[in-house]
Amino acid sequence: DTGVSQNPRHKITKRGQNVTFRCDPISEHNRLYWYRQTLGQGPEFLTYFQNEAQLEKSRLLSDRFSAERPKGSFSTLEIQRTEQGDSAMYLCAITSRGAQETQYFGPGTRLLVL
């Protein structure tokens, strides 16, 4: 148990549709991160939150992407007008208050855009 759950685990959508993923930290934490992982590559940083505040966004996060963490616990990542290039695994990670150097990952949401 990594302390993070993600839903859905898989999502198939048609190009142009909007999708939303959810990340629920189970264990105590303070920072929450979103990554994207394409086939054959390592995860790439998208954005992170400290409590409710979104403190950093990668250049990978285009205008079609938006992330929220309204109450400082769970987070959502929305992709609007999906494109085939958005097909990837989207990973959520957390750090705990006592060990901010280590990120613990959820199982991910695999998105396929047809």
Next chain:
Amino acid sequence: AQSVTQLDSQVPVFEEAPVELRCNYSSSVSVYLFWYVQYPNQGLQLLLKYLSGSTLVESINGFEAEFNKSQTSFHLRKPSVHISDTAEYFCAVRRGPNNNDMRFGAGTRLTVKP
């Protein structure tokens, strides 16, 4: 910015043989180093980490990695692998506990054959 190079994209080995997965990093400042393992259709699981102190770090399932500052390497080793070790392994580097720029290598696919 730091970067990570995993020198082998695929490593096939026979069961009970030793294995080394290579990782080199580049950074102008002190870093934290990590190895994560990813099983099919799952998120990343922390395998081991180097933060400071002893340059040799071990995991609970027999893997070890040695931080070599002069060679900027953090190779992962196991003296005798099992079929269940078949997975994708990612090396990652991060600059200090409060820096959120975590970079991952492209991964090494370890396949253990009977």
